[in-house]
Amino acid sequence: MTDHDTPTPGASTSASTSHDHDADHGSVFDGLLGGDDSQWAFGTDFEDPLAGVDTTIPDGVDAAALASYCLMLGDDALVASHRLSQWASNAPDLEDDIALANVALDLLGQARLLLTRAAAADARLVPRLPEGSPVPPEDALAFFRDESAFRNVRLVEAENGDFAETVARLLVFSTYRLALLQRLAGSRDGVLSAIAVKGVKEVTYHRDYAGRWFLTLARGTAESRRRLVAGLDRVWPLRAELFRTHAVERTVAEQGVGVDPADVADEVDVLLEQVLSVSGIDRPEVPPTGTVGGGAGRDGRHTEAMGRLLAEMQVVARAHPSGRW
Amino acid sequence: MTGPADRPRAEWPLYEVFVRGKRGLNHVxxxxxxATDDEMALxxxxxxxxxxxxxVSIWVVRSDAVAASSPDEKDPLFAPAGDKVYRHPTFxxxxxxxxxx
Structure with a gap:
């Protein structure tokens, strides 16, 4: 898994040696990647979000519960990221294509950190791969788990629908996730806290993006409003599941490392009501999607869309369990 | 009466983007x-x-708000500066x- 598409500073060296016939001119990027720090074209100063963070598990914390909790938050981000990345080359215009890809990459970065944390806290969660496989734990978790081992809420696995439905889903998801991350910044687990601090800045933008588009589509044309209302009707039934407290979430909340999602329900509801109100959109009157045998996404019980999503996401990695990427 | 400005446009307006790389540098x-409006353009x-x-900073401006010199004016505008070496602070x-x- 990789969450960056930027050439690394070292990449210019290999690029220039592989183009020796062109040595007189060098790479067109040489001037941009040189030692002159006034150049900004490829950016500078990339930060490691976990630099200097204590990675030991705090006293009195159930490592297995912490690991399961990291899977929940990590799978939410991973699956949402995969769905959003399906918009690449399909969005209504180039600018929103890139905007959605940026959101997807932010979430993928959060997923990497959370899955890595999950594997470090409880190695038993990581699927066994062939002896000598170079696949790191985060990738083993992302690409070699079966559907029932995924702990994401069902909201993020649903098909994208049209742009308006995606905007409605992203608004609900990012409002929920931002409220969680803001509280999680105070986690006793230094790693979760650092991931949350980084994530708050990212998801604040995601919510802003979704909220602005929600308002624009609601107040736009009759057609954009019709599509938004229809999309919101499909998103809304999966909202209630976000605030059901799973036993793992209760445990980590009691131990001061996690957040009980029921605690953010009111805040999320008020924020969504504000967006609905300024947009002039009525709160959908649709019943919540039921549970399966008393469980939902956090218990590994997913909708039909999840199997197809995983098949697409995992097929290449599973075909090469000893592959190096 | 419906003027051209009242009809829905097929394409959003064009904006020019200027970015400042870091404090102390200028926007480039x-x-x-x-984008549909200034906020969305940002x-x-x-x-x-x-x-x-x-x-660290972005400016956007509607492309149709930029006044540009014409290629036809190139000689009267710029050629006279070409031979005034004493105007360069190279000394x-x-x-x-x-x-x-």
């Missing part, structure tokens, strides 16, 4: 993009032009600790 023109510029950590040594010169 980096490209253009489409956000699109953030998404399209600063996703690799390139900037001074620049101190080593002066950045961005």
């Amino acid at each position: 023109h980096v490209g253009s993009l489409h 956000r699109h510029a953030r998404d399209v032009y600063t996703r690799r950590n390139e900037g 001074y040594a620049v101190a080593d600790d002066v950045p961005h010169m």
